[in-house]
Structures are given as structure tokens and as C-alpha cells.
Amino acid sequence: MRVTMIGAGYVGLVSGACFADFGHHVTCVDKDTRRIAALKRGEIPIFEPGLAELVEANVRQGRLEFAAEATRVAEADAVMIAVGTPSRRGDGHADLSFVFDAVRELAPLLSGTAIVVTKSTVPVGTGDEIERILRDKRPDAQIQVVSNPEFLREGAAIQDFKHPDRIVVGTDDARAREVLAELYRPLYLNAAPILYVGRRTAELIKYASNAFLATKITFINEIADLCERTGADVQDVARGMGLDNRIGGKFLHAGPGFGGSCFPKDPTALLKTAHDHGVPLRIVETVTAVNEQRKRAMARKVVAALDESIRGKTVAVLGLTFKPNTDDTRDSPAIPLITALRDLGATVKSYDPAGIEQAKPQLPDVTYCDRAYEAAEGADAVVIATEWEQFRALDLDRLRCVMVRPVIVDLHNIYRADEMKRANFRYLTVGRPAAECFLEPAAPRRRKTANSKSIAAELAEAL
Numbered sequence: 001m002r003v004t005m006i007g008a009g010y011v012g013l014v015s016g017a018c019f020a021d022f023g024h025h026v027t028c029v030d031k032d033t034r035r036i037a038a039l040k041r042g043e044i045p046i047f048e049p050g051l052a053e054l055v056e057a058n059v060r061q062g063r064l065e066f067a068a069e070a071t072r073v074a075e076a077d078a079v080m081i082a083v084g085t086p087s088r089r090g091d092g093h094a095d096l097s098f099v100f101d102a103v104r105e106l107a108p109l110l111s112g113t114a115i116v117v118t119k120s121t122v123p124v125g126t127g128d129e130i131e132r133i134l135r136d137k138r139p140d141a142q143i144q145v146v147s148n149p150e151f152l153r154e155g156a157a158i159q160d161f162k163h164p165d166r167i168v169v170g171t172d173d174a175r176a177r178e179v180l181a182e183l184y185r186p187l188y189l190n191a192a193p194i195l196y197v198g199r200r201t202a203e204l205i206k207y208a209s210n211a212f213l214a215t216k217i218t219f220i221n222e223i224a225d226l227c228e229r230t231g232a233d234v235q236d237v238a239r240g241m242g243l244d245n246r247i248g249g250k251f252l253h254a255g256p257g258f259g260g261s262c263f264p265k266d267p268t269a270l271l272k273t274a275h276d277h278g279v280p281l282r283i284v285e286t287v288t289a290v291n292e293q294r295k296r297a298m299a300r301k302v303v304a305a306l307d308e309s310i311r312g313k314t315v316a317v318l319g320l321t322f323k324p325n326t327d328d329t330r331d332s333p334a335i336p337l338i339t340a341l342r343d344l345g346a347t348v349k350s351y352d353p354a355g356i357e358q359a360k361p362q363l364p365d366v367t368y369c370d371r372a373y374e375a376a377e378g379a380d381a382v383v384i385a386t387e388w389e390q391f392r393a394l395d396l397d398r399l400r401c402v403m404v405r406p407v408i409v410d411l412h413n414i415y416r417a418d419e420m421k422r423a424n425f426r427y428l429t430v431g432r433p434a435a436e437c438f439l440e441p442a443a444p445r446r447r448k449t450a451n452s453k454s455i456a457a458e459l460a461e462a463l
Helices: 010-021 033-040 051-060 097-109 126-137 157-162 174-183 185-190 199-230 234-242 265-276 282-305 334-343 372-376 396-402 417-422 455-462
Strands: 002-006 025-029 064-067 078-081 115-118 144-147 167-170 194-197 314-318 347-351 381-384 407-410 426-428
Touching: 002 010, 010 025, 010 051, 010 064, 010 157, 033 064, 051 064, 051 157, 078 097, 078 174, 097 115, 097 126, 115 126, 115 174, 126 144, 126 199, 144 167, 144 174, 144 199, 167 199, 174 185, 174 194, 194 199, 199 234, 199 265, 199 282, 265 282, 282 334, 282 381, 282 407, 282 426, 314 334, 314 372, 334 347, 347 372, 372 396, 417 426
Parallel strands: 002 025, 002 078, 025 064, 078 115, 115 144, 167 194, 314 347, 314 381, 381 407, 407 426
Antiparallel strands: none
């Protein structure tokens, strides 16, 4: 089949490459001519494991191409809209201007029996408005509008696309169902269920899913706070909860709060839709409020780890992206954390395997480093803000040697308290007993240099 993907951003590029890998012929169209030129040169504008190889293979085999104009859209069996829907500045509603602009530009180019598929995350009723625009522009055409939301996790998007939990198709039209069924036919071997529902239902499934997952994250984060006060261990609590099949263990990992391109904006957009229809969503309101408060509150853990004094001290923050295996820093908890540390008078050094360039415009007053140990050198504390694999097996002896004080604040609980105790670190985590995690600080050590002072003098300065 022939697919035209409108938008070569995260969703469009990943979806287009995966459809091409299924054997379909895909053209990704984007108005950003620089992006298209870069893709034609084989340069991938986003960081996603395996995507560069997938794109290169399908371009080489002639199944995937890129264009700045949708000149051949009339030949497509399906036209998919995968443009951005960011939060609208001022009121939090989803900004649908990119979607509607794309539809207006496509309308005169579409065949009279086109299937237009919305993959962008859009509020309930967006498909109805798209249909109205197309009818106004093409009153004699029989164009069908379908909702087919994506459920891709950044860092695991290709796996999610090829091995989905479900495929949601929102349409009441038999012909459109046949087209979507043929597009996803290669997934039948994986027994991925296709859920056929009404278009409005499909649009709401996406928002409801993200809001519920955000609720699970926020719930376990609040339980983590209670664990710290009562001496319980949030990891054991989450494990005990997750063994109940009605609850499940996914998204029950305590941390500094959720971020990224979907979870912060989608619950907010859902709230706006609910308000427009006079339906209060108190749980979702609380989830968004608690999450925003939590991000900046993480700085208090760093202050506590440094004996309530942080002004003039140096803090190394490892991780800038909202999760590992992506370069996305949108609404990352690391951003308000670092902002709060700077506001409190700390000097901040940071390292991230992929997100430094994206973070620089948001955090201009941070010293960016090329390695974790470079960031830790001369630091009074190291904060693990993103659970990258590169941070899961740090050389603790080397780390302690380059730091002024042996203090680690682990916001993702990726180390064991007994391991840190043996390494003589003061170790603060999220939702774990203070007796295990808040250890007495050891005497600081610093790596000697050719012009170093005596050990006694260094210790005196450090203290």
C-alpha cells in the first residue's frame, strides 16, 4: 500500500519508517525544508534507538522517501496526519492549528475517496472538525476521516509500534476499516488486537490512557513520601501492589515526577475538554498539580543531603532528559530541579548522554560536561536525575575520589543502600527508609594533582 505521512517529527518519522519496514511505500512530508534535506542526507533529527538504521534500510530499498510538498498525495491509500499538537499558550488547550492547516492544504490534493487518518493526539471532536473542513473544501468527495492514535514510548518507539498492546481504529466506515486492517496486517502474526470503535471514542482513549498512567506515577510518588516518614520501603510497596493483576507493576516506580511530550500536556488538554463540557475531573486535576509541585520540591532533598546549606556549593546533576534513551527535555523534572538549585545559590554542572543541546536554551547558566565523572569533579553532591543505563554502574571509588563530599541523591533508586554504605557515601533516595538511605557523610577526598596541597589542607578547605 501507499502511505503519505504528513509530518516527519517523532510520531511521523517512527510510524513512517515502521510502515515502510512492513513493506508499504511511505512518503513522509514536512514543511520544514531543512528537516527534509537532512533526512535525505541520512541525518535523523531525533534520538531514538534503532531509528537511524531502520530509516537507512528502507530508504535504500526504495520503500521510504521524504518530500517537502505533498504533490503525490492523491495516489496514497491512506493519508496520515502526524503533526504536533502542543499545549496552547495561555489556556492549556491542545493547539490544533497545525492539524487544521495541514487539512486545508491537503483538501484540494486528495483523491475523491481518500482515507485521512489522524495519528496526532487530538481532543474529542477533532475528527468531526476535520470532516467539516474537508466537506466545505470538497463537497462532492467521499473522504473518510479516521482516528488512529499512537501509543509510542520515547526510547522504545520501534518496539512499541511493531509489538503493540492494541491498535485503536476509530471509524464507522467499512471501507476505511479495510484499509487500516491491510496497513496493520503484518502485525497479525504478533496477535496484536485491533479495536474498532467510534472516532470520538478513539480520540478519548488516547487521552484517558495517558491520564491514567500519569495518575499511577503520581500515586506511587505520594506513597513514596509517606514511606519516607513511616520507615517503609516504596520499592517493596510497589512490588507488593504490582503483583495484584488488577493493578500491575508498570508505572509504579517512584521518582521526581513525570515529564516528556505527552504526560504533562495530555492530562491538561483532557481537563480543558472536560471543563468545556461541564464535567469535573478532580483526580486528573490533582495529578497535574501534584506533579508540578513535586519537580521543584526535589531540590529540597539535595539541600537536606548537604545539611541544609547549599549556597556556594557545587552540585552535579546526571541526566537532563525526562527519561533515558531520548534527547527530549520537554517538561523534564531535571529542568525545574536545576532551576531551583540555581535559585538557592548552588553552582550546577551536568552531563546527559543525549539531551545537552536541547537543555542549553532552558538552562544557560549550567556547566555542561562530556562525562559523568567530569561533572562530579569538585562537586559537593551528585544528583541522579535520569535513570540512564550509563549511570547504573558508576565506579563509586572513582566518583568518591573526584568529589569534595561523598554525597549522592538518587531520584530513581537505582542503587542499593548497602552498596552505597560500603562505598562510604551519604545516600538519599525516594521513598526508602531514612535509616538505610541517609548515612553519615564520610571524610571527603579529592584527587591529587601535581600542584595539590597537603591532604590536611584539602580537607580543611572542603569542610
